[in-house]
Amino acid sequence: ILRLGADPNAADSHGATPLHLVALNRGSVAQAQLLLEYGAHIDQTDNRSTTPLMLFQEWQSLLSQEWPDRIIDHALPLPLSCxxxxxLRQSGIPFDDAEKVPLTLQTFIRRH
Incomplete structure (x- = not known):
């Protein structure tokens, strides 16, 4: 589906992306790396302001798993756009004026 153009950052009604689901369900390194290669954002927040990066780090420390390190290393450093x-979000800089900021950019900012 990704090769056909599916958005790896598409979110469900809870704001969870496929990468959130891989982290929550302790999926495979291959699944996570594939999503990252197709542009998944490891720092995209869900409705609870949780990122896949936070989830990977959390269960890495809880379970002493080694493979989350490989995912985290593959995804970092974060792109400058992220x-x-x-x-912008943390500073409270307004970005929701459609005349000044395109809607696609507004969506991108909200996801981070």
Missing amino acids: LAARV
Whole structure:
């Protein structure tokens, strides 16, 4: 489905992306790496402001699993666009004016 153009960052009604689901269900390294290769954002928040990165780090420490390190290393450092979106949100800089900020960019910022 990804090869046909499916959005790896598409979210369900809870804001969870496929990468959230891999982390929550302790999926395989191959699943996570495939999603990351197709542009999944490891720092995209769900409706509870939880990112896949946070989930991988959490169960890595709880279970002393080694493979989350491989996923985290593969996804870091975060792209500058993701870091900039995070700074905009954390700083409270308004970005929801459609005349100044395109809707696609607004969506991208909200996801971070």
